[in-house]
Amino acid sequence: MTLRYQALPRMAHHAGMSSRLVTLLGTTVRQQRELRELSQRELAELVGVSQAAVARIERGDRSPSVPLLERLLAAMDLQLAVMVEPLDAQLDARMAELAARPLAERVSDLGLDRILDRLGDLPHVLAGATAAALQGAPVPVDAVEIAVRWRDSARFTAWLRTAYGQRWHDRWGEFGGVPVEPEEPGAHRWLTRYGELRAVMCDELPETVEVRHGERGYRVVPLIAVELADPGAAGLLRRYRSRAHPAATDRTR
Structure with a gap:
């Protein structure tokens, strides 16, 4: 899993950025879990958290800490990779x-x-x-x-x-x-x-x-x-x- 952090060349709406990142993380966890045909409860047991915690992360209601995110991914044989790109690049691609x-x-x-x-x-x-x-x-x-x-x-x-x-x-x-x-x-x-x-x-x-x-x-x-x-x-x-x-x-x- 590669997580893109967007470099901010000017003032940005940090709350909106945070919300989009939390949504992206939750969607990624859900998609990878479903690809492996794991239930939320099964993934939670592998990681040692509650099923409700996994559900909140997947819905975007909760921002997982980096250690918890790494544990979730590791339980699915994945690891976190980070790269940066200009903010506008992703926006242009989305509009296109x-x-x-x-x-x-x-x-x-x-x-x-x-x-x-x-x-x-x-x-x-x-x-x-x-x-x-x-x-x-x-x-x-x-x-x-x-x-x-x-x-x-x-x-x-x-x-x-x-x-x-x-x-x-x-x-x-x-x-x-x-x-x-x-x-x-x-x-x-x-x-x-x-x-x-x-x-x-x-x-x-x-x-x-x-x-x-x-x-x-x-x-x-x-x-x-x-x-x-x-x-x-x-x-x-x-x-x-x-x-x-x-x-x-x-x-x-």
């Missing part, structure tokens, strides 16, 4: 991979409906990178992003509780241990039983357009508004365009 896939397939992989169907009548619209992806932009989407009005905060909080929501704790770099209410200080980011959810809290919902995929329509913030309101998504879109159409990008500078 997304651009090469059919849009319908990319939308299906987002798993939107699992969360949206359970939001029920809570007023919301799709925003950020999620809205951009639904409009065809080949940008990575780590969580479903929605806009919610502040006056609907109590309803949103009630939904989060029924969905067993855990809020992201910036200091600890993990979910849990902080109040779920959007009014409380902290990132508007939650892990629910239906997947990860991020919210933009606003006084009024932004104007939307409808995009259709298959039999379903989605209310999304228009792409131009996403670029104006979401610096992260705007940066991804500019980066993709600069590599997909470098000559056109140079002419606009």
Whole structure:
């Protein structure tokens, strides 16, 4: 197993980086375990930990220590190797991979409906990178992003509780241990039983357009508004365009 540590040439969102690394580690452990036809309990017994600990690591709920990760891998006749690469190299490769896939397939992989169907009548619209992806932009989407009005905060909080929501704790770099209410200080980011959810809290919902995929329509913030309101998504879109159409990008500078 080779673990790539990405060199950061500029300021990065460390919480997001940590989350992606934990997810990568958990996915790798699960894939290697399944390749060897081991159950979580069998792997746990080989390593001397609980089955619940293995489950949390595979779900990305827990970041394993390096010694524990090495023991897990050694139990499957694997070892950890580390290399470094520029941060942007992996991002460019990811966007290129997304651009090469059919849009319908990319939308299906987002798993939107699992969360949206359970939001029920809570007023919301799709925003950020999620809205951009639904409009065809080949940008990575780590969580479903929605806009919610502040006056609907109590309803949103009630939904989060029924969905067993855990809020992201910036200091600890993990979910849990902080109040779920959007009014409380902290990132508007939650892990629910239906997947990860991020919210933009606003006084009024932004104007939307409808995009259709298959039999379903989605209310999304228009792409131009996403670029104006979401610096992260705007940066991804500019980066993709600069590599997909470098000559056109140079002419606009």
